[in-house]
Every structure is written in C-alpha cells, then in structure tokens.
Amino acid sequence: MRRAGTPIGYVAAIAVLGITVVPLLFVVLGGFRTTAQINASPAGLPGPWVWDNYASLLGSSAFWTFLGNSALIAVIATLLTVALGSMAAYALSRYDFKGREGFYTLFTLGLLFPLGVATLPLYLWLRQLGMLESFWGVAIPEAAFSLPVTIVILRPFMRAIPGEIEDAAVLDGTSRLGFFWRILLPLSVPALTTVAVLAFVTSWNFYLLPLLVFNDPANFTLPLGVATFQSQYSQDTARVLAFTALSMIPALAFFVLAERRIVGGLTGAVKG
Template sequence: MTPRGKFLRNTGFYIAAGITTLFVAVPILFALLGGFKDNQQLRENALGLPNPWNTQNYTDVLESDSFWQQVFNSIGIALVSTFIVVAAAAMVAFVFARYAFRGREFLFMLFATGMMFPFTVAVLPLFIILRTLGLLENPMGVILPQAAFGLPLTIIILRSFFRAIPGEIEEAATIDGAGPWRFFLTILLPMARPALATVSVLALVASWNNFLLPLVVLQDPNMWTLPIGVTQFSGQYSTDTARILAFVMLAMLPALIFYGFAERHLISGLTSGGTKG
C-alpha cells in the first residue's frame, strides 16, 4: 500500500488523535499564557498572546516560601508512597504469578475488586482509623492509604509481566543455587524494569494529584501538598485570575516534566505486559 493509501486509511485515527490533543493542549496552553498576562488582558484578549508579557505572576509564586514548602511536601509523600506501593505489589505479584496454591485466584480477584472500590466511600471510616492510630496531621496518614489504594492496579500490571517471564529462567537459577528470594531480587526485578517503571509513574502521578486524602488528614498549612495549596491560593486570590493561572501551571509542571521523561517507559511497560506470553 502506498504512503498516501495508508494515510487515507488512518484518516479517522488522525482526526480523533488531533481532537484529543486539542482537548488536552488548549487548557494547558491557556493556563501557561494566562499566567503571563494581567487581569485586564485576560478580560480583553483571553485567547491571544500576552501583550506585553508579564512575568510578575510567576516570579511572585516562585518567591513564595509556602509554594516551595508544598512542593517539597508533595515530592516527599509521592516518593515514599511510590516506593511502598511498588515494593509491596512486586512481592505480592511475584507470589501470584510464580506459585500455585489453593485460593490463589480468589485472593487475586479480591485484590482486583479493590479497583472498583471508590475512595470517597472510605473517607469516613478511614478518618476514624487514622485518628485512632494517631496518624492525623502526619504524612504517613496520607502515604499508607495511598499505597493501599494503589496496590490493586499495580499488582495486576506486575503479575501480568512476571507471568510472561519464561519458567526456564527460574529453573536455571534454582539449579545454580538461587532460592526464591534471590531469584526475585537479582533476576526477576532487573528483567521487570519496564513494568516497574510503568507502575512507578502511575503511582507517582496519582500521589501528586491526590487532593481529598491530604485535605482530610493534613490541617496544618506547613504540611499541605500542592493540590491543597492550589485550592487555598485560588480562594485567597479569587479576583486575581492571572496569578491563579500562574500558580496552577507551576503546580502542574513537575508532574508534566516527570511524565514526559517517563512516557517511553510507561508505554513500553504496558505493551510488554500485554503482549508477552
């Protein structure tokens, strides 16, 4: 088939991809450019380029101590949450993927049903549990529930990848004297780097964007994460739309940069887990 024929055959796909790109890119571009305007420019020329370009909104946010405190809080919570969920899910997925025992599929389905359990339903009992354990006003009160709710999807992805690894590799490792724990740490995990990168990206971005749980657990402004900071900033400067757009854009930027760098690993991990074996 000629290149023109291939293009015509995929015209519908290209149109759908273009429309989707517009839906995603236009709001981000609007927020980015809006942060370089003042409120009068937003009223008179909301969709045009800034004229003149005003960097004051961004510099005011970057010079704010509270903004950087929220950034560090979000980074710390996201990194610890990601480490816990990936480490725990990898061990559970390894058992589900490489060992046969009675009730295995039932337990796996029990974990899988966790994806259908909305977090909002668990807010009240979770709040009571955290209060009983003394984890309110404590970052661990955010980290542990985030890790728990991230386990189902992470286990499903890793189990699929672990099952695709040939059993001959495990048999060879066993013959060489490697026990299950050594095989898991020194052979299986290095081979599963694409899948581990995938679930790490998903867990990190989910933690970074989490709003409801930190709002319930963290009342001290010094412990707030960026999603709470965006809400607080929007209320404080409700009439200064340009400054709010600048804050929102800077709050989104770390996650966008990380996702951009990790996109290749995310796609390769998902596709490898779905096509092997």
C-alpha cells in the first residue's frame, strides 16, 4: 500500500503545483512581454524579453505609494492581532472562569463569519466614528477579522505549556502578568510567528475593506491599486500583468521566508 500510494502522492503534488504555480508564472512572464505578443501567443514565452513594463512601474510614484500604504496597514493590523490575540488566548488557556469555553466557542464561530455580511454595518460604524479615509479604519477591522484564527492557534499552544513552569515562576515571585510577558510569550514564539504571518498576508490581500473605507487614490492599497490600474490600462495587458506580479512579490516573499515557522507553530497548536 505504501508503494502504491507514493506515485499517487507525486501526481497529486504535481497537479497542485501546476494549478498554483503555472498561473503565477503566466502573470510574471507576461509582464516581460508586449500586449501584441500576448495576443499572438497567450501561453508563449517572452521573446524578446521586454523590461520596460517593470521598469516603468518601479519608477512610478503611484506604485510605491500603494506599496507603502499596504505595508503600513498590514503592520498595524498584524501588531494589533498578535497583541490582542495573545492576551485573549492567555486568558482562555491559563485562567479558569465561568463561561470560558463559551467565549472560546464564540471566537471559533468567528471563523465562519464572512466579511460581506458585515459590510453595511461596518461602513456605517466607521462613518459614525469618523474613521473613513483613515488607515486605522482599515487596520482595526482587519485585526478583528484575524482574531478568531489567531486565538484558535494560540490557545492550545499556550495551554500545552506545563503548569509546573507557571507554578515555579509564581514561587519565585513572578506575577501572572510577568509570567505572561517574560516566560509564556518567549515560549510561544513559533505560534506567534505563525499568526503574525497569517495576519500580515491576510491584511495585504484584503480588497473589500480598503474599498469600503478609501475614496482618495492617495490612500489606496496595492489590491485597490491593481484594480485601478486595470481600469486605466485595460488595453495594455502586459503592463497590467507586470503590476499584478509586482503586487504579489512582497507577500509571497514574506510567506516563503516564514514558511518553516508557520509549520512549526501550527504543529505545536495541533499537538496542544
């Protein structure tokens, strides 16, 4: 059975690789072609290679403005998610109080709550608070929508840390807050890295929330910038593909660099 399963596994891996990587290669390589070349041969390779598409975009201030806005919002949302998620997970994993499992179930149900359902009330709430055209108006809701998966990952990880460590820290005069800050957080670095990467990538790819909050193009994030660029240069397919490829690179690079830590954090959460 083991030998028979190996070829099937390789075929499945190749199929998944083809489904995920081939479209990315088409986008990246399409940016090195002209629109005429793409129309003549959509699946062809660049020949000759055209560098002007990427060069013009990297030399434009609009692309860097979109990139900076996305980075700022993603960093704020990630910090809020990790800070609030770690504190909530600590309380739900190390404290015994009435209704604890109910609160955890509520956060778990948040995984099933789609953003589209909250669009109208969220917009009205942000307008009431005067947070439209504000980076905080995007970062705070993004952090809120990332909290359920953060707590679901962190709680079992923190719960698996032996209670003897906390007891020893208390005997040494450490407060519960000191234990959380000095001992629990350092021991939870793999899980914290996992949720930080997930929150960052999720924020980076958010489209609906920035569309809801921003009307000024100067505040647009990269997903909004891609949509705006596509509408402005709908006839220039090659430049649109180049812009799309450039917008994917930061999140992909960040995800690839932190891949091992993500797997380690998820493994620890499952074991917990």
